[in-house]
Every structure is written in structure tokens, then in C-alpha cells.
Amino acid sequence: MKRYPSTTALRAFEAISRLGSVSAAAEELNLTRSAVSHQLNVLEEVVGFALARREGRGITLTRKGENYALEVKKALTILLEASRVNCEEEMIGKLTISCAPGLANYWLCRKLSGFTKKYPKLSLHILSSSFPSDISNDNVDLFIAYGNGNWPEKYVKQLMTIRLFPVCSPHFFHQRGGLGHPSNLVKMPLFHLVNHTDWRVWLAANGVSNTQLEGGVIFSDANLVQSAAIAGQGLAIGDNMVSGDALEKGLLIRPFEKSIESPRAYYLVASPEKVERKDVSAFIDWLEGLVSDAQSRYDRPK
Template identity: 80%
Template sequence: MKRYPSTTALRAFEAIARLGSVSAAAQELSLTRSAVSHQLNLLEDLLGFPLTQKDGRGLTLTYQGKHYADEAKKVLTILLEASRANDGEEVTGELMVSCAPGLANYWLCHKLSAFTQKYPKVSLHIVSPSFPGDISNDDVDLFITYGNGNWPEKYVKQLMTIRLFPVCSPHFFHQQGGLGHPSNLVKMPLLHLMGQTDWRVWLAANGVSNIQLEGGVVFSDANFVQSAAIAGQGIAIGDNMVSGDALAKGLLIRPFEKSIESPRAYYLVTSPEKIERKEVFSFVEWLESLLSDAQSRYDKQ
């Protein structure tokens, strides 16, 4: 008779798959490294196939392991939701979320009524970080931040793949008489976010490399960059998250179809302890569902 895997083993494997290491999984689950390894071995013995394989000094998932990780996550989510539905407790309390200003202004603040309708007894506070990428505020329960995903000892989850592409206002586009070839952009007012990297990478992907970018305006937040682009002050690098609403309303256009995947992304960051709180988990679950729909729509474009 086939035995079912234990939830402890599934949680251990899901954490390994998500975090990329046994050590990180052990830290998140408050278990020893050997205990997590033991649970992984038990699960592999039960299934009859390897879930992970050594990759240098670390490990990666096997082909079967990748598929099983997706299924394990679904099972754990179902079990968690079943326990929440049966515990008779409504989601209440205060929840403080720190969000990058650009994402908050152009995306998150347009969606919040759906959360408050679903969880009317949660007092939600939205704040902005002291500086880009800051996750040091101990009063914040959950950070939605932009970066490379490297926050040791934290619960970290990527929200959505970010695609980068030039955007400008229709007025600016027509004022220039069109933009022609991407090489023409180096002579036009470019708007930058925290440096020239995004523009250099996009231009290189479009056959424009080894160029000297001179002038332009550098902003500290996507909020400022996009506001300047909408006001017709130049051409910015937009993305499918921050720029989506402005593109849909015709405030911005994409003068070139070519997009590139950003080396950075928006992430959810919190502590392993806080993610277990009902109000935090509920917001994360709501946000992931919202973004899953947004990703699906974007992939079809």
C-alpha cells in the first residue's frame, strides 16, 4: 500500500526548493540542517526518485524535483487554507506594508479595495521606505521592494518577472516626428532610474553598444521617472508593472516593441516569524493571486 508523505517532509522540501539550500530551509523552519536533510531523504525514499542533485557546493532540483515542488506547494496551500477555514477565526489586526513608491502609486494603490473588501477587519497601513530598497523598519510587517533578491535570513519571494522597454508620452513622440532606429535615442533626453544601467542594457540588446550616454536626468525612484515621462520630459525605461496602467490609459506609449528581462525584480520580504501571522499571510496570498492574473495577461500580449 502506497504511503503518503508527511507534511513535515513536504514543508522541508518546499522550503529547499524555494530557498535553494538546506541551510536556508532549516533556518526558516527552525530545524537543524541534519533534520531537514533527513526529511528530504525520507521523501526521496518514499517517492523512489531523487528530488535534488549536487551542483558545485550547492544543490539544484532535478527535472522530477521541479515538478514535484510545484505539486508540493499546491498541497501545502490547500492544507493551510483548510486549517484557516476551520479554525473559526476571522482575519483581524493591523498590517503595515512598505512599498516602493513607484509601484504603490501606479499599481498597488489602484488595487487595495479588493483586499479591504475581502478582509474588512484588517487595518491596513501603506508606507514608503526611507530610501530605495530599505527593509530595516522593524514596525513594518511586509516589504514590497525592488532588488536582486539577496536578503539573507529573510522570507523572500519574487512577485513577478519584470520586462523593461522604452516609454514616452504620445506628445513627446509626435513632437520628435517619431524616434526611428534605437540608435537615435542617444541624442534624445533619456530619463534614468538610479543610473544608466537599464538604458545601456536595453540599447545593447537592440544593437546599440559601446556608446557614450551623456546628460539626461537620474531619478531615485520609478515614481519620478514615470511622472517625468508622462509629462513629456523625455524617454524612460518602463516596465510591465509600473507602466501598465499608464499604457492602458494612453498616457504613455511604447515606441519600440523590444523588451528585455530585468536583472532585478519586485520581491516580498519579511521575517519567517511574521509570514506565519494570519494578516500577513492573507495579504501575501491576495497579492500573489492578483499578480498571477496580471502575469497571465501580460504573457498573452
């Protein structure tokens, strides 16, 4: 009679395949190293072939083991999904969202109560990616990523377009008695996101071309750029989403009305399997409703 592998053995093997170490798998599962090794041995007996090779203190999957690991991950995902939905209206379990840092801090994290009130038994986990276009974390169910939309073999849907424009604090603006013509900005402290591109494009659209921007401060994410601008340290390129709340509260102002459309945008990115889940679908529907409302208030193309 054919034996079925235990879920404990499958979980141990999945953790080993993902983490590349028996010790790391044991720590994640809160088991001893010997217990995890035992589960691996039991699973190999059930399937009838070697899943991994021990190499010193490390472990490497065999070719059959690599293929089996993919199937195990799918099977465990199905089991997890079966426990997520208690009934048609009530969702339980864990939903993990990764969001670009600036959008997470200045927009998403200020809106979450609407979703948590609607789904009080769903545990929502919000992560901040290491860079805006990063979708490398396999534990994430849905990414809100900033980029050009090129994520092959993934579900990709544009969430919002972005318009770019200069922002600064009211104190910075009044301290200088206004900023005058856009050409004056090249002599002022400018903040940049990753590189000088956004400022160069905006200045060119305002008649200041062939500008050699030197100095300034380059930040790794929009969160830091906007924080520095709010603190009155200089001028930044803001956008209709990250800067919207700060503009409404008067923490930032737009010294020039002209905006340009960013060549990048925010996208929803997920694996095709995860996007079919009811909790992921519910979060997407809620998020798109928020974006529709926010963009109608914040967008002011000039």
C-alpha cells in the same frame, strides 16, 4: 512566589530598547518620562538584574538587557498576534506593508479595495520605502522590495519578474514625428532610475553598444521617472508592472517593442515569524493572485 512582569512594563522597556531614549519611549506610549522610568525600575526588580545604564540624558542597555529585549519583543509579538484574529474568517488589528514607491503609486494603491472589502476590520497601513530595496523598518510586517533577492535570514519569495522597455507620452512621440532607429535615442532627453544601467543594457540589446550616455535626468525611484515621462518631458525605461496601467490608458506608449528581462525583480520579504501570521499570509495570497492576472495582461516579451 515568582512575579510576572506587567505588560505595561514590558512595553515601556521594548520602546526604550528600540528607540534608545526614555523620552522617545514616553512620547510613543503617551506616558510621562517619569512613568516610563518607573516601569523600567519595576521591571528590573522583577527580573532581578539591571537592564539599562543611565548615561547623562541617554540610556544604554546592559548585555543582559539586550538579550532580554529580544525575548520581550518576541513575547509582545505573540500577545499581539493573539488579538489579531477574531475568528477563522475575520481578521482584526493592524497590518503594515512597505512597497517600493513606483509600484505602490502606479499599481498597488489602485488595487487595494479588493483586499479591504474582504477584510474590512483589518487596518491596512501602506508605507513607501526610502529606496526600492530597503527593508530596514522593524515596524513593517511585509516588504515588497525591488532587488536581487539577497536579504539574508529573511523569508524571501519572488513576487514578479520585470521586463524593461522604453516608454514616452504620445505627445512626445508625435512631436518628433516618430523616433526612428534606437540609435537616435542617445540624442534625446532620457530619464534614468538611479544610474544609466537600464538604458545601456536595453540599447545594447538593440544593437547600440558602447554608448556613452551623458546628461539626462537621474531619479531616485520609478515613481518620478514615470511621472516625468507621462508629462511628455522625455523617454524613460518602463516596465510591465509600473507602466502597465499607464499603457492601457494611453498615457504612455511603447515606441519600440523589444523588451529585456531586468536583472532585478520584486520580492516579498519578511521575518520568518511574521510570515506565519494569518493576516500576512492572507495579504500574500491576495497579492499573488493580482500579480498572476496583471502579468498575463502586461507581459509582452519580444
